[in-house]
Amino acid sequence: MIGFLRQFRGPVTTFHLSAGLLPKTLVSAAAAASKPSVAVFWDLDNKPPKSIPPYDAAVRLKLAASSLGSLRFCVAYANHHAFRHVPAPVRAARAAGRARDHREASQPSPEPYPCRVCGRNFFAHAKLVDHFRQIHEREHAKRLRRLDSTRGGRRVRLAAQLALKMEKYEKAARELLVPRVGYGLADELRRAGVVVRTVEDRPEAADRALREHIVDTMDRGKIGCLVVVSDDSGFVGVLREARMRCLKTVVVGDEGDGALKRCADANFSWKDVISGKARKEAESAVGKWNDRELLKRLEWTYEPDLEQIEDDVFEGQSEDGDDEDGSFGLVGKRWSKDSKPWWKLDSDSCDSIVR
Structure with a gap:
């Protein structure tokens, strides 16, 4: 194969691939190359989910990242303020709900509000919330105390018996109950499979923790593609080091042409991630990366020592x-x-x- 490639005395181009000059097995093997392992690092202080619920944002981000390769893990860093803060769209929705409850106190709603746990109907949303807190929330607390008091195989059997009721309660609670702190950002991200880590309330604490985690992951050599969700230009050095280590770099952010995006191999916006457009663009980017690696492996290079021996x-x-x-x-x-x-x-x- 080496002698076959050397007869061109130049780089192998896509013309040679299309002309059928290379063996079909080599082309098919390059086309079916395994995708790299992907790790997602999310800067929640700089890029919190605002336009859609946190769970939906995390799921769509993981779908877009899985199009780049096999998703190894997704981790998010933020300080306590990010989890206590309530975005403006969430505050507006809560204010609209309070106005609706005040209006229904004098004029009940024509359409009933069903309870997702027991099935009872209420013609006022406030009465439904009171019913849920007085009955179902207390029942859920009793179930949790029973689980905490059991051990071993008995605990496993009891958890299996109560799994359906607990799942039904948690779904209904996410729709009805307002979180006591923030808007449930950490719980929703964990439900989507994102590892959430809290740092101290200091300036740039989350950025430092993210950079240290990224460098440690690169040192272990467990990933081939790095996805950074941020617009902070402080990650430029980390991206450059990742490219020096022959890792693929991807940035997800809102800024049009920031310094972080210019250092990455590919970049997507939050709108593309939410709409699903980023998944298609990720697949095309992976195809370009594979073609580039194939051409690099097939490219002829001059070796003076070997030429002198011949x-x-x-x-x-x-x-x-x-x-x-x-x-x-x-x-x-x-x-x-x-x-x-x-x-x-x-x-x-x-x-x-x-x-």
């Missing part, structure tokens, strides 16, 4: 002990005046001496 073999004495004139061992050594002809045998000279 010249010595063909211009000087061969490996079989042949001379420079190209005479081969089948006809003996090169004839000269002092040497006898090749057709005369040693026995002939002995016979002449005897005669």
Whole structure:
């Protein structure tokens, strides 16, 4: 294969691939190359989910990252303020809910509000919330106390018995109950499979923790693609180091052409991630990366040491002990005046001496 590629005396281009000059097995193997392992690092202080609920944002981000390769993990860093803060859209929705409850106190709603746990109907949303807190929330607390008081196999059997009721309660609680702190950002991200880590309330604490985690992950050599969800230009150095280590880098942010995006191999916006457009763009980016790696492996490079060895073999004495004139061992050594002809045998000279 090396000699076949060297006859071009130049880089192998896509024309050679399309012309069928390369073996089909080589092309198919390159096309079916395994995707790299992907790790997502999310800066919640700089890029919290605002336009859609946190759970939906995390799920769509993981879907977009899984299009780049096999998703290894997704981790998010933030300080306590990010989890206590309530975004403006959430505050507006809560204010609209309070106005609705105040309006229904004097004029009940024509459509009932069903309880997702027991099925009872209420014509006021406030009464539904009171019913849920007084009955179902207390029942859920009792179930949790029962689980805490049991151990071993009994605990496993009890958890299996209460799993359906607890799941039904948690779904209904997410719709009805307002979180006591923040808007449930950490719980929703954990429900989506994101590892949430809280740092101290100091400036740039989350950025430092993220950079240290990224460098530690690169040192372990467990990933091949790095996804950073942030617009902070402080991660430029980390991205450059990742590219020096031959890792693919992807940035998810809102800024059009920031310094962070210019250092990455690919970049997506939050709008593309939410709409699903980033998944298609990620697949095309992976295809371009695979084509580029294939061309790099097939590209011919000049090796002066190997070329000198080949010249010595063909211009000087061969490996079989042949001379420079190209005479081969089948006809003996090169004839000269002092040497006898090749057709005369040693026995002939002995016979002449005897005669």
